[in-house]
Amino acid sequence: MRRLLLAGLIAFAVLPAAAETAPALDLETIMANPDWVGHAVENPYWSVDGRSLYYSLKRDGSQVHDLYRVDPASGTGSKLDPAAMAQAEGPAVYDRAHQHAAYLMHGDVFLVDLASGRRVQVTRSAQPEASPQFSADGRALQFRDGNNWYVYDLASGVTAPAAVLKFTDDPQAKTPDTLEQQQLGLFKELRENKHDKDAEHADQQALAAADPTRAPLPFYLGDKQQLVDTELSPNGRWMLVVTAPAHHDDGRVPHVIHYVSESGYTEDEDARTYVGRNDPAPQSVLLLDLSTHKQYPLATDKLPGIKDDPLKAIRDKTIAALEKAGKDDDAKALKAPDVRSVTLYSMDAGSASIAWSEDGRNVALEFIAVDSKDRWIASVDFSQHALVSQHRLHNDAWINWTYNDFGWLKDGRTLWYLSEESGYSQLYSKPLDGSAKALTQGKFEVSQPQLSNDGQWFYLRTNQVAPYSYDVYRVPAAGGALSRVTQYGGMDQFALSPDGSQLAVLHSSAYVLSQLAVQSAQGGTPRELTNTMKPGFTAHAWIQPKIVQVPSSHGAGVIYAKYYGPANETDALSSRPAVLFVHGAGYLQDVSESATYYQHEQLFNNLLVQQGYVVLDLDYRASQGYGSAWRTAIYRQMGHPELEDLLDGKAWLVKNHGVDPKRVGIYGGSYGGFMTEIALLRAPGEFAAGAAQRPPADWVTYNHGYTANILNDPQLDPEAYRISSPITYAENLRDPLLINHGLIDDNVLASDSLRLYERFVELHKQNFWLSLYPLERHEFEHADSWYDEYRRIDELFQTWVKPNAAH
Structure with missing residues (x-):
């Protein structure tokens, strides 16, 4: 079995009950505040002694999250009140001898003697500290306040700055x-x-x-640079300082307008700059020798391939066109640099990707080319004060946003890292003076690598069984067989206990948000520790989505999808209506055995089935979980491969589920809204109606970090932007289109939808509507807005997609 749902969860497992026995759904219920559903368990971590688990849970009626503690042996736990919070712990780090632990709580640093249990509060400050780590010799505790590092001497109790930086x-x-x-x-x-x-x-x-x-x-580092990040070596000898040009111009900033405000006046705020207004600031790295008080720049101009121009063919074509049009200045601005600029890959916590070995004798840095075509992992030769390339990953499209984890084995001389070089994210190891070795191999994705404290095992999240099925696996750090540890299929996150004997596991399923379990790190039967779903939600017989395989008619192989249909297919209409739901983010996986990010939409899909529709939710090309070729199929042509996949999904519904090809609607938000507009404008007549939520309509107004990876800069590759933007095809509108957008959306600006709306006006189009929500950003937060948005979508489909609709 892929799930071992024990007694604690059986009560709210989804049962394949007949649709007629379930209470009727209504929009008021399914679009209510999601507190009625239950809450996902979040951020589990082990106590310092490994005897308890902590986790957080959202509070009903509030965005406040409470901290809980549970005994994994007995399963008993409770919410911590303010008095108990004063004695709580944060996620711990340990010294190499395992004599001391340190953690952060309410932004302050605490130290624990593991033998006696004595706790010492190291800081009590208004500003939060971060990144506690022990020195290599275990005599000091290092931590940071912003980019300033401090060293706390365990023997004397004195705290001192590791270095003082002045720009x-x-x-x-x-x-x-x-x-x-x-x-x-x-x-x-x-x-x-x-x-x-x-x-x-x-x-x-x-x-x-x-x-x-x-x-x-x-x-003294001069006034030409500004500080980006700092990282201190565990041995206290070195500091790496990441900088960027002090006066870099990011470009003009558009504004978000608040029409409904507390003051009663119209207010505005800065949003992000548009793609191509200016490339991200290049970054440089300084190596500071804290013992000799000397500094050395670490030049990146010797990284392999750094002087290549992967965009040469596109660049030459664009420059030639500009010169032909007499735009010589614009053409000169596109000239390739002699050496490409780089930035350090930004980790989830926002810090640069720099990893020190535990003894502080080696360090590795991960660089990304500003054009996103290359990733380098480089070590530092301290004797020569120079970078030494250890691995280069190149992709003609773009380097992935994820699967860039790396670090050191316990020997302090062997790197480990994730790489997509095989076409899928896999785990590798590489001695500094040796060749790389693949620790995992196959057509599946590896993520969340965690090295056990004894250095013997890597624990990983993989979808080896099927693209939609995720579990914890482990592999020997020295190499060997990959073995499965958990049996959920919907495993979301895990944390290894301090002694390496147990795993805390978050797992979920279609209608069960993430729950916490604990089990042996070698495998076996888990103990379920939480049940945070609400009885009013679990009592309903929700439709279990069927994971199906849609054949591609364009050589892409199989498109995985979730199908929502009636319990008794034999009672279905011979010519039924259907709806395609299109997930957002582009690079996101919605077809999995885990709980969906799209809770509201999944419940709406249930309502649609109750009303006589069937629903299909596809992981079109660009989606996560299927390898780099699937991800990068949209390079320079966003909306094109994805539309082919959506049309294949429609054809599959017609062939296999009696769907009327003239009665198919489509909806989605963000990237799903973009695809809804693309579907109606690039394939007019294929869909009876579409509803686009917060959709990008013109990629030249989106941000750099996402868009330039896929379409390059608009000045360099204008054709990619032209063919990828819905506004290009506005004249093709012939099917009803509803657009819903939050007015204070600072991700996809409302101006995108307003510009497309104006284009429709000027083209004298019919049956298009724009609904604006003055108090909503990109992610709607208010139940009233959710209800109003989906009421409009429901009415759109009832009017234009249902078989008895009047056209």
Whole structure:
């Protein structure tokens, strides 16, 4: 079995009950505040001693999350009140000898002696600290406040800054100009003053070098750069400083307008810049030697392929067109750089991707080319103060946003990393002076790698059984067989216990939000620890979506999809209506055995089936979980392969479920809204009506981080933007289109929908509507807005898609 739902969860398992026995659904119920459904268990972690588990849970009627503690052995647990919170722990880190642990709680750092259990509060400050780590010798605890690192000495209890960074020029290093030299030559008092200053500066340097009780002297890094990130070595010898140009121009910023505000006045706020207004600021790295107080730039111009131009063919074509049009200045601006700019890959926590070995003797950095075609993992040769490339990953389309994890084995000289070089995310290891070795192999995705504390095992999340089925597997760190540990199919997240013997597992299913279980790290029967679903929700006989395989007519193989239909297919109409739901984000997987991100839409799909429709939800090309070729099929042609897949889904419904090809609707939000517009405008007549929520209508107004990866810069690749944007095809509108958009959406700006609406007006189109929501951003948060939005979608489909609709 893929799920072992024990007694605690059997009560709310979804049963294949007949549709006629279920209470009738209505929009008021399914679009109500989702508190009525239940809450997902979030962010589980082990206590310092490994005897308890903590997790958070959203509070009913509030966005506040409460902290819970549960005994994994007995299953007993409780919500922590303020008094209990004062004694709670955060996720812990341990020293190499496993004598001490440290954690963050309410933004402060705490230290625990594991033998005695004694707890010491290291900081009590208004600003939050972060990133606690122990020194390599275990004698100090390091942590950061913003980008400032501090070192707490365990023996003395003294805290000191690891380094002091000043982004100005060193006043003592300034060379006197001609006028200053003249002044010093003329005036004795000025010469003596300067001599005194120089002597005092030299004395301070000598005292700082000889006296470890003093704060370190500052590093003067100049005013041409601004600080991005810092990372301190566990041995305290080195610091890496990531910088960007101080006065980089990101481009003009559009505004979000608040028409309904507390003040009663119209208010505006800055949004993100448009793609191509200016490339992201290139980043540089400085290596600081804290013992000798010297700094060294780590040049990236020797990284393999850094001087290549992967966009040469596109660049040459665009430049030639601009020169032919007499736009010589624009053509010159597109000239390829001699060396491509890079940034450090940004981790989920927002810090740069820098990984130190536990002993602090080695470090690796992960760079991404600004054009997104290459990823490099490089170590540092400390004797030469230079980068040494360890791995290059190239993709003609773009490097993935995910599957970029990396780190060190316990020997401190062997890297591990994820790479899509085989076509799928797999785990590799590589000694600094050796060849890479694949630890996993196959046509499945590997993510969430966690190395056990003893360094013997990697625990992973993979979909080896089927693209839609995820579980925890493990593989020996030295290489060997990949073995399955959990048996859920809908495993979402896991955390290894401090001693490596147990796994805390979050798992979910179609109508069960993430729940917490614990089991042996070697496998076996889990103990279910939570049941946070609400009885009023679980009592309903929800339709279990069937995972089906839709054949591609365009050589893409199989398109996985979720099918929602009546319990008794033999009672179905011979010519029934259907709806395609299109998931958002583009790169997202909605066809899986886990709970869907789209709770409202899944319940709406149930309502549609009750009303006589069948519904299909496809993981079209661009979706996550199917390898890099599936992901990058949309490169320079967003909306084209995906539309082919949606049309194949429609054809499958017609062939296999008696669907009337003239009675098929389509809806979705964000990228799903974009695809709804594309479907109606690039394939007019294929869909009876469409509803697009918060849709990008013109990719030139979206952000750089997402869009430039797929379509390059609009100045360089204007054709890719033209063929990928719904507004290009506005003249093709002939089928009813409803657009819903939050007015204060700061992700996909409402101006996208307003611009497309105006285009329809000028083209004298009919049957298009725009509904605006003054208090909603990209993700709607208010039940009234959800209800109104889906009431309009329901009415659209009832009018234009149902078999008895009047056209």
